[in-house]
Amino acid sequence: MTTAYEDEIVVGVDHSAVSAAALRWAAAEAAASGRRVVALRAWTFEPVYDLGAAVAGSPQSVAERERIQLDDVVGVVRAEHPGVAIRAELVEHSAAVALEEASKTAAMLVLGSHGRGRLLKLLVGSVAEHCLREASCPVVVIPARTVPEPEPERVPEPAASYYPGPLL
Numbered sequence: 731m732t733t734a735y736e737d738e739i740v741v742g743v744d745h746s747a748v749s750a751a752a753l754r755w756a757a758a759e760a761a762a763s764g765r766r767v768v769a770l771r772a773w774t775f776e777p778v779y780d781l782g783a784a785v786a787g788s789p790q791s792v793a794e795r796e797r798i799q800l801d802d803v804v805g806v807v808r809a810e811h812p813g814v815a816i817r818a819e820l821v822e823h824s825a826a827v828a829l830e831e832a833s834k835t836a837a838m839l840v841l842g843s844h845g846r847g848r849l850l851k852l853l854v855g856s857v858a859e860h861c862l863r864e865a866s867c868p869v870v871v872i873p874a875r876t877v878p879e880p881e882p883e884r885v886p887e888p889a890a891s892y893y894p895g896p897l898l
Contacts, residue, residue, distance in 0.1 A: 740768045740836040742829050742857065743800060748842030750803050751877040755870070756840040757811040765837055766815040769807075771800040772828035773820065789822075796820055826860040833865035844874040 741756045743749045753769055760767045773796040775789040797820050804818040821828045833839045841858045858871050 736835060736837055737764075738766045738768050738836055739838045739840060740770055740829065740832045741840045742825060742842070742861075743769045743771045743803060744825070744842075745799065746842055746844065746874075748844060748872055748874040748877045750807070752840045752842045752870075752872045753803060753807045753816075754810065755872055756838075757807050757814045757816060759838070759840075760814045760816075761811055766817065768832070768836070769800060769804045769816055769818045770828060770832055771796055771818070771820050772823050772825040774822065774824060793820065793822070825857045826864075829857065829861050830864045830866075833861065833867045833869075836867050838868050838870060839865050840870045840872065842872050842874060842877070 739756045739760055741749075741753045743753055753767070756767050759765070773792060775792050800818050800820055804816055808814075808816050823831075829839060829841070839861055841861060843858050858869075861869050862871070
């Protein structure tokens with residue numbers, strides 16, 4: 731489990747653009763308040779529900795994938811806020827339980843309003859809703875509607891060739 735301290739802002743980080751926005755918000759808040767940030771990513775190995783876990787094949791592979799993705803987003807935000815201490819923490823547990831536990835000693839909990847994936851959006855932010863009810867510290871929720879989703883990568887189309895029409 732995570733061990734946050736009373737001067738730390740804990741941020742739930744998943745694969746979504748809104749969780750990256752939550753991390754940016756927390757870094758700006760930490761810069762203003764003199765606090766530190768813990769970027770917390772929870773993961774579980776559930777191949778039945780997670781296609782990525784099924785493809786990865788082992789808990790170690792899933793943990794490595796999650797660590798790389800967490801380190802990537804933390805690296806970007808660290809570069810944007812070089813004066814803020816940001817610690818990346820990976821926890822094998824459900825997100826709701828890991829964040830609730832971290833909230834017991836944190837100054838603040840910051841979350842995006844929706845989780846990753848279109849199917850999970852049907853749950854409309856169940857982790858955020860859980861934390862709003864159960865957290866032991868103030869909770870800030872960054873609304874997903876305020877964060878533009880990244881555009882899908884475009885594959886360049888081949889140059890059009892001139893075709894004058896049917897030959898007679």
